[in-house]
Amino acid sequence: MAFKAALEDFHFNLNELGLLKQVQSLPGFEEITDDLVPAVLEENARFVEEQIAPLNVIGDRQHSVWNNGVVKTPDGFKEAFKSYTESGWQALQHDPKFGGQGFPKLLAAVTSENINAANLSFALCPLLTDGCIEAIMQAGSEEQQQKFIPPMLEGRWTGTMNLTEPQAGSDLALVNSKAVKQDDGTYRISGQKIFITYGEHDMSENIVHLVLARTPDAPAGVKGISLFVVPKFLVNEDGSLGARNDVWCASVEEKLGINASPTAVLLFGDNKGEVGEGAIGYLIGTENAGLSYMFVMMNEARFNVGVQGIAVSERAYQHALAYSQERLQSNAIEGSSGPVPIFNHPDVQRMLSTMQGLIQGARSTALFAACSHDISTHHPDAGERAKHKAMQEYLVPIVKAFSTEMSLEVTSLGVQVHGGMGFIEETGAAQYYRDARILPIYEGTTAIQANDFIGRKTLRDGGAVAKGFIYAMRETQAELLKQGDNAEHQFLAKQFTVAVDAYERALDTTLRLAAAGKMREVFSASVPFLMLAGYVHGGWHLVRSALACQGKSGDFYEQKVNTALMYASQLLPRASALAQTVEASEFTGSIMIKA
Numbered sequence: 001m002a003f004k005a006a007l008e009d010f011h012f013n014l015n016e017l018g019l020l021k022q023v024q025s026l027p028g029f030e031e032i033t034d035d036l037v038p039a040v041l042e043e044n045a046r047f048v049e050e051q052i053a054p055l056n057v058i059g060d061r062q063h064s065v066w067n068n069g070v071v072k073t074p075d076g077f078k079e080a081f082k083s084y085t086e087s088g089w090q091a092l093q094h095d096p097k098f099g100g101q102g103f104p105k106l107l108a109a110v111t112s113e114n115i116n117a118a119n120l121s122f123a124l125c126p127l128l129t130d131g132c133i134e135a136i137m138q139a140g141s142e143e144q145q146q147k148f149i150p151p152m153l154e155g156r157w158t159g160t161m162n163l164t165e166p167q168a169g170s171d172l173a174l175v176n177s178k179a180v181k182q183d184d185g186t187y188r189i190s191g192q193k194i195f196i197t198y199g200e201h202d203m204s205e206n207i208v209h210l211v212l213a214r215t216p217d218a219p220a221g222v223k224g225i226s227l228f229v230v231p232k233f234l235v236n237e238d239g240s241l242g243a244r245n246d247v248w249c250a251s252v253e254e255k256l257g258i259n260a261s262p263t264a265v266l267l268f269g270d271n272k273g274e275v276g277e278g279a280i281g282y283l284i285g286t287e288n289a290g291l292s293y294m295f296v297m298m299n300e301a302r303f304n305v306g307v308q309g310i311a312v313s314e315r316a317y318q319h320a321l322a323y324s325q326e327r328l329q330s331n332a333i334e335g336s337s338g339p340v341p342i343f344n345h346p347d348v349q350r351m352l353s354t355m356q357g358l359i360q361g362a363r364s365t366a367l368f369a370a371c372s373h374d375i376s377t378h379h380p381d382a383g384e385r386a387k388h389k390a391m392q393e394y395l396v397p398i399v400k401a402f403s404t405e406m407s408l409e410v411t412s413l414g415v416q417v418h419g420g421m422g423f424i425e426e427t428g429a430a431q432y433y434r435d436a437r438i439l440p441i442y443e444g445t446t447a448i449q450a451n452d453f454i455g456r457k458t459l460r461d462g463g464a465v466a467k468g469f470i471y472a473m474r475e476t477q478a479e480l481l482k483q484g485d486n487a488e489h490q491f492l493a494k495q496f497t498v499a500v501d502a503y504e505r506a507l508d509t510t511l512r513l514a515a516a517g518k519m520r521e522v523f524s525a526s527v528p529f530l531m532l533a534g535y536v537h538g539g540w541h542l543v544r545s546a547l548a549c550q551g552k553s554g555d556f557y558e559q560k561v562n563t564a565l566m567y568a569s570q571l572l573p574r575a576s577a578l579a580q581t582v583e584a585s586e587f588t589g590s591i592m593i594k595a
Helices: 007-016 019-024 036-052 055-062 077-086 105-118 120-139 142-154 290-326 346-378 382-417 419-423 429-436 446-459 464-481 487-515 519-524 526-548 555-570 573-588
Strands: 065-067 070-072 157-162 178-181 187-197 206-213 226-231 233-235 241-244 247-252 263-268 279-284
Touching: 007 019, 007 036, 007 105, 007 346, 007 526, 007 555, 019 105, 019 346, 036 055, 036 077, 036 105, 055 077, 055 120, 055 429, 065 247, 070 247, 077 120, 105 120, 105 290, 105 346, 120 142, 120 157, 120 187, 120 206, 120 226, 120 279, 120 290, 142 157, 142 206, 142 226, 157 187, 157 290, 187 206, 187 226, 206 279, 206 290, 226 233, 226 290, 290 346, 290 382, 290 429, 346 382, 346 526, 346 555, 382 419, 382 429, 382 446, 382 464, 382 526, 419 429, 446 464, 446 487, 446 519, 446 526, 464 487, 464 526, 487 519, 487 526, 487 555, 487 573, 519 526, 519 573, 526 555, 526 573
Parallel strands: 157 206
Antiparallel strands: 065 070, 178 187, 187 263, 187 279, 206 226, 226 279, 233 241, 247 263
């Protein structure tokens, strides 16, 4: 079936929930007008629907193919990437100083969801390039910015993130790639990097690798890691490409999903370039501070991976919905003269409404986070910037972990709606399930996100940001309760109150156990606590959506209220169970499986 961008829901979040007005009032975004925004989003939707979405199945079936260090992407990818960048989408959210368009992250999050929903494998290349641009923007020298950023914005070059190694996994303290300083100020890089998304491909003329490595006298652990720019081809003074650097793609992985995206094993310093032994790299910032710089790119990527979870879920939902309306099977529960579309059966309705509720709740949370990011970087008041920066940082692990975990449920339900045909590749439902499975793993597993959520985002400030969100949720409760003659709002208020209470109890338990030094107990429940937060934040925005629909007529608004009601009945009750898990961790958190 043909993919359609979720424009109505995007516009609802931007306008009825007030996100766009908040961003438009910020210095630097004066040109983001009410007329411009729908025009940009509609053109983006048209582009991805017509040029990117049709390549999704092609890429899944063809894969990217490695041959003697060279990687060929599937048919149409190279041409589509050229169209994507020439149309300005890579440059959308970046600084006009380097050729970007200066759009807010709020709108970039929408276009990011669209391209990922259209083709998850394809979208990974611009996603990593965005992160590379941001890292060089934040930590690179003026010369590095001028040399490397404009060609990436133009799409002539792309970017990667080279973190882990075979022995390291997620523990970057174990990274041991070497960087030896030369007399000319450059470094010679040697070592092996794995899981490098788009580490080699044929879609751009150069690839800018950001690489973590150690200098010979660096201290052990994460405090001894430096960050380097290592281009595939060296860059001459006039910006033209020079010698082939000593970076070699040894292989690409055979994977469960995202088959069109080449996941490369890269060798640095294997004497396979034109520069002698050791890849030539350029230090970003100062030595031994590389991990802090790389976190700029990692946080950008983590938010975008969360958006990927929402995107692949939207694609799976549309696929399942279309199938359910075409597939005739069994009589209606009320009785019928023959088989009816399975869309009419109560449990299929339950599955579809669960999918829709999870998607829309997660989407609203992600867009709220993107709006907070824009306020944190553009508001004229330092206090407001700091407040929204803390809010955005608190939400990033929720967006990343909850949205990707829920994508597994949504894409699995998509297969289930198809019944036995969902297990057959030709229907296409299985691809979304396979593609989604990597999302809770890369850019930091769900447990890593949850540990960050607890350690850095909750305990560090004594739960202040979390309490601020709970206070705002209580205000929404009160607004619902004011609607005394509205049975739907009273039901929403009842369900939402129970969920917010569960959120608050889980927070109080976490803070109390941490204060008592029971850290194993705290972190044993970090994933349940994060998932609880995800359910409640999504529910909060859907409840706010129901309030925003008051006095408005039409199928879209009616469905929006129905989605909030179904979420409140089917999904918010999970918060109470998760809160019980967090509370029980005081007694079970130190219990371990015996080897």
